[in-house]
Structure formats: C-alpha cells, structure tokens
Amino acid sequence: MENLLCKGVTMNLPKEFEEKMKTLLGSEYEEYTACYDEPRHYGLRVNTAKISVEDFLKIAPWPLEPVPWIENGFYYDGDHIQPSKHPYYFAGLYYLQEPSAMTPASRLPVEPGDRVLDVCAAPGGKATELGAKLQGTGVLAANDLSSSRAKGLLKNLELFGIGNVLVLSEEPGKLVSYFEGYFDKILIDAPCSGEGMFRKDKKMVKAWEEHGPSFFSKIQKSIITQAAQMLRPGGMLLYSTCTFSPEENEQTIEYLLQEYPEFQICEMEGYEGFVNGMPQVTENRNDELKKTVRIFPHRMKGEGHFLALLQKGEAHPALPSGIDTGKQKRLPEELTSFLSHVHREFLPSRMELRGDKVYYMPAGLPSIRGIRFLRTGLLLGELKKNRFEPSQAFAMNLKMEEYDQILNLPVGDERVIKYLKGDTLDVEDLVSPKEKGWYLVCVDGYPLGFGKLVDQMLKNKYLPGWRWNG
Template sequence: MYLPEKFERKMQDILGDEYQEYVDCYEAPRYYGLRVNTKKISVEDFVRICPFEIRPIPWIENGFYYDGAQISPAKHPYYAAGLYYLQEPSAMTPANRLPVEPGDRVLDVCAAPGGKATELGAKLQGQGVLVANDISSSRAKGLLKNIEMFGIGNVLVLSEEPGKLVEYFRGYFDKILIDAPCSGEGMFRKDKKMVKAWEEHGPEFFSKLQRSIITQAAEMLRPGGMLLYSTCTFDGLENEGTIGYLLEQYPEFTIEGIRPYEGFCAGMPGLWKKDIPDLKKTVRIFPHKMKGEGHYIALLRKNGEHEMMSGGSKKRPKKLAEELEAFLAQVDWEKAGIDFKREQLEFHGERVYYMPENLPDMAGIRFLRTGLLMGELKKNRFEPSQALAMCLNMDAYGDCISLPVDDDRVVRYLKGETLDVEDVTGMKKKGWHLFCVDGYPLGWGKLASGTLKNKYLPGWRWQS
C-alpha cells in the first residue's frame, strides 16, 4: 500500500524497531465490531440471542468482533431494534474509558455519526442529560437517528460551533468527550482514501482546530469534572501536543490514568516541546499491537471547587389534552426507566416533548432535537412518536404485539406494510400498539379488527 514518504519517516521515528511490524499489518484484514446497547439488553442476553458468530473484544466489556466479509448485521431486525451499534473496535475505547455515571451532564462535542454518543447515552440509563453536538447539520441528522434508535430520550442534539456553546454551558458539564477532527493516520489501513485526505490537510491544519475545540470544552467543564480527548491519528502535534497546549492554557487540569489493557502503549512526552512526564498516562493504540485501528486517548480532570448549578425555569402547561392524558396513563414510566414528571413536558406547536431537568436558557441555539419527542397532537388526537417507541419496553406499555425474529411479518413491518395480526392479537382492543421483535420495540402500529396499520417512521423504513 502507498504511504507518503513524510508519513513513513515520522512513523519510523515514533516506532523505531517496530516500524516494519507496523507496515506488515497493512496486509492483514481489517476488524469489524459491534457494541451492545446495555440500555436495552444485557451483554449476557445479547450473546444468548445473537443470530451470528461473535467474539469478545477483550478491552471493551460490551464489544464484539464479527466477520464483516460474511455477514451484514445492519440488515437484521435486532439492529433496527437498537440492540447494538456497528463500530470499529478501537473507536469504542474513548466512550468506554470516560467514567460516565447515571445522572451526569455529558457533552459529546463532535458527536456524528453517534458511535460515542450512543454509548455515553446508554451509560446514563435515562438519568441526567446527554448533549450531542456536531457542526454539520447533515451529519447531525444521522446522529439523531442513531440516538433515537438506541432509545436515548434525555438528550439534546445540536448543530453549533463549540465556541457558541460556551455562552450557554459554561461550567455546566460533569463529563465531556472530544473525538476531535484529525488527520486520520490511524485509519489509513482501514480506508485508503484517508491517505489522499492527509496529503491535502495534514496535522498542522487539524492541530489548530483541536486546540480551539479543547480549550472551548475546558470552559464548559465544571471543576471536578472529567474530559476525554481522542483522535484516530498518530501525530504528536495532534495528540500529546494538544494535551500539552491545554495544560499550558489551563493549569487547573491534570492528566488521569486510564484503565489499562495489555495492548495499550503509553503516550510519548518526547513528541511535545516541553517535558510533561504525565503524558505517559495517555494511551496510544497501534494496529500492529491490537486487533483494531490506530487511536490516541487522554483523560483529564479539571481541579477546583464545584458548585451545583441549576437550570433556567420555564412555564409549563398545567392542563393536558384528554387523549394525551389518556395515553400517558397507559405507560408505566418506572418500568420504562423514566422518572416522569409532568412539569417537564413542553409543547412546540403540535409537538410534545419531555425535557431533561435543569437546563440553561438555550434560546438561539440550533437544535435538531430538544429532549424526547413524545409525539404530536393533531386536532386533540395524540400520535406517539418513533422516538418514544424506542424508549419503551414491553413491560412499560401494555398494548404490545411481539413476533419472533423469524416471522416474515417483522421484515414486512420494517418495510412499512400493513399486517394481518389476528392470530396473535385475539381480543386485543383497537388503537395504538407497540410492535416488537422478540420483545424489543421497533415502532408503533394502529390495530383494528386484526389488522395493524403500519406507523413505522417512513424515513427509517427498509427498502425492498
């Protein structure tokens, strides 16, 4: 494989005697991974029902390898049910090593397409708030779909310059993840097109962006909070150099140790102009040492006294439409994992949202989604949303229709077809039903006389 001479010289300096081993790994096949959505299913239960062969990724508790040359997991109904996300194995590491706890306020600064954000949201288990941002509105649309498919409702999906977010979220977040735009050297083996992109925009170009993003994020982290910075490149300017620059500008930050794995390599302080021994606590992932692509990870803590911040107060509607009231009464919110409070409902036109608690005033920010879209009120008729369906489970909503994965009506539902379900509905009442595969929700349908009118979101439907 062609590698630019300048890149080869740099890697020889970084790797020394291991350089040839690194070059040889380009001849090996790439690795494919999937990550289990622990908000919806335990790892043990997923292994039990998984329809194809998988092998554990040893440093990711809910990560598995699969044979990407033989199978297509994205074409399986379990994928549509949000039970797993397809992600390169090394790329699972940043969100895995950021210690997010339920109730945290979490920011994913460069979140599209959602590989890290979906794991951060799953870790929250419906508590706290995930703010997922991407400056590209087109990429943010794909991010929103992945987050909703994963059943994450305590979320804000934004499309803003990180610098603008500082005005609204200064000192707000407990945890921040920055998977920074980078020169992509760690992905050369996986995607040969990355080499050409590197020649057009190399490390010098991206290091300026990275320094801007990480210092802006530093302003949004509360004292005592933690920030994880990652790239998929090997360059010292983009990696140790960015962390060194942050420490120069914000001396209140310190580098934390990262839970180890035998294949991890220590960061290289010698690649930064100043001697910072703690840079050895950061992690480098090389593809000749692990079954994954190249990555860099640094975990930092912002020291200082933490003061709890409250969000802005908003007027909430007190009286709800009767049909909305009736629908909400059908849901067992505790079993859905949602601490439901009526005052957190918001209305924007016909749309009904359930908002996370303690948010600042965010007027002026570009949103793709604010909170969980519950559904729409149309002439006092309430139509529940696809996002709400993905947040629920069979225990939380009584009117469900669940079919086994090998029933052809499951795929027909995903294609948007009307279904004859008289054999499984019996005397079920007409109206909104949660349609599931093996007990895991896919979306809504409206039942009448044994026929289920398909309400699966048109933009999500499978093509024949």
C-alpha cells in the first residue's frame, strides 16, 4: 500500500494500483497523487426540460461556477450549502451530480423523437439528462438490475417530470429478444472497479480489493455486446466507466470491435482537459482508440472517467418513433372531467387503464410481457369512486401554464415548506370562498404537486414518500 494524504487523512492505495497508474501516467503520476490532497468537487446540473440555464441562473439561491465542458453543469460549494434542502430541488429544477459523471449523457447526441436506452441507469444521473434532451418525445427506457435501485431511478425520473419512460429491472441479456434493433441511442455507464472514485469515496478502495478490474471486465463485455444487438443500424452507443483500468476501458472497446466489426469509434466534442484514449494498452493498438476520452482528476476539476462514442454501421434515418393508430378509446367520465382543466392534448389511443390506474403511453412501444418493469409511460393518476385523483408524477410532468387551477407561492412563503412536509394549508388570501377542486401547487412558477381545495383550505396531496424531512 502507498500512503497518500487525502484532506488530512492518510489514504492507502493498493500497490498493484499504484504501479498500474505509474505505467499509465508516467511523469504525471506525482501530479495525480497530489490531487488526493485536494477537496472533491460538487456539481449541479440544470433540468433543461423545466427551465433554461439562463432562467435558472436568474433565480439560483447560491453562487455557481460553470463546469466548462458541460453546457448545463455548475460547481457549487458542497461544504457550506445543501441544494437538496431547497424547494427548487423538490420542483425538479436540477440534479446533484459529480461533474465528470455529467459527461457521458452530454456526449451522446440524443435528439427529440429518439428511442433511447440507459442500460445501467440507477440512480438516474444520466437517465434524467437523456430524458430532458428528448423534450417529452420518443421513449426513454431506463434499466437497472436492482429493483431497489430502480425505485430510486423511477423517483428521480418523475421528479424531473419525464413521462415518456419505460423503467425496467432486468438482466440486459433478457432485453435483447424484446428490443433487438429497436433503439436509436444507447448509453452504458457500466459497473466498474471504480478507480476514478477513490478520492471521492475511500470505501471504493476496499471494494476494488474485493472485486478488481478482471471481475468487472467480464460483466462489461457481456453488457456491451448485448447492447450492440439492441441498437438499430446507424444508431449510436456511448460506453463509459469511472475507472482507469485499460482492461475495462480501451480493451472493452477493442473486444466490441472484434465481435461487431460494423461499429466505428466516433469523435466526441472535446475539452482542453480531456486526454486521448490509449491504443498502446490494447492488443491490436488500433489508432482509432485515440478518439476515446480519458478524464484524469489532475487534468481537470472532476473525478476519473472513460468514454467512448460509437456508431453501428452507416448512418441511416431514424425509424419513426411510433405511429398512432388513431384507435379511439372511451375514457372514464371522471378522467375526462379532470383533463378539461389541462391545456395539453392527450390522445385517447395512448391511454391505458390497468386496474384503477391510468397511464399515458409512449408511442411505438413493443410488447414487454414477461419482463420486470416498474413503470410504463406517465402515471396520470387513479380512478376512485366518482372521482379521479391525479398523481405526483403527473404534477411534475405539467408546466404551470398547462393547468388552469394554480396556487403559485413565492419561494420565501412559509407555506412552501409546509406543503412539502405534508401539512394542510390556509390559502384564504389566494382563493375566493367559492373555489374548490384540484389545484396545482407551484413555487415561483414551477410545480411541486397537487392539493384539494375545500373551504379555502388546501388538503395536502403531496406524495408521502417524497416529503421534506428537514
């Protein structure tokens, strides 16, 4: 073990890792080890599906510094502020994410209407950005093998207001028969040995000693070849890890190119701190591997990462994202009555009733009978006796101007926190005695959830599992 001083604490690095990094970095090795004595970097990524970067900066409650290679990414002082304890977080206006980890989703060129798969998606840092890029169109399939982690993923997607989703919890190999050649874009943020996170989380060193690069390399090769089969001809795949290991990085890409020679490595939008991939660490020394990207923490303000962008064969026009058959369904009167307050078109042919729950489905989904999923489409709400109760997910998916019964509170109003804690609100100053029904509660124009207005009191319908605990 080599002892390094990390924020005043002695940190032990495995000798094997130390030797590998000396080989990779050569004369830069001492610069790399010196970064362990520097503080970690905290990042915040703006949800451009809800607010523009320009508008967010006008209302941001704290000083922010741009992450120079991420258009909607910012550094914040994580030692002194807690952005997760602010109403704007509960409005889904941003996601807290380590700056380097913002890079993979930023470099996958997702366009509105695309069919997109995030293979290993929990807790949602990449999936929420991919969903924001889709702008409510196409479909985002977000998968995580762990059902408990997939629940956290679903919450983050709902918080971000992303409704065109399919949240799965399956072995990637099982998805192939359902989605062969289906997706336009695929992101694999692969399980890895985590060497790039040693500075951020010292527990990763112990995990590395238990399961090192060879263990993860087998998993990565399996996942990337399975994903290759689910990508349409001309589609694009972004592979990333948070490790430095050649076995998990360039050698995994080399393996994919051997198994699927139709793939080619693409150039990525650059940044001065990026380091070219290293063909010299592979068997074939393919010069094209220089187009992959390594992120080292001594070169830029972020943790370690690796990225490779690939295209499957020649570029082809994307397939239609799904053709609506126009088949009409008779919707329950309670649902129709509620939707009369919503200023957005919902096609009856894409409505799906399962039991007492109502979902609005993305267009063009194949049958998924037989695979484990947590959510298909946007959960609009629940049919109850003589009434329809809208869901938390529906509230987050709406924009304030799309609903005609609004309670818009300024961020400094004490009722904002009371609402987020689940309290009943006195809103006598905001509504007349005759007003009643479902109201969308907003903070500074951004939805938080629903409430039921009765006698100028708002009965709180904020989802219990999401409530403010501070």
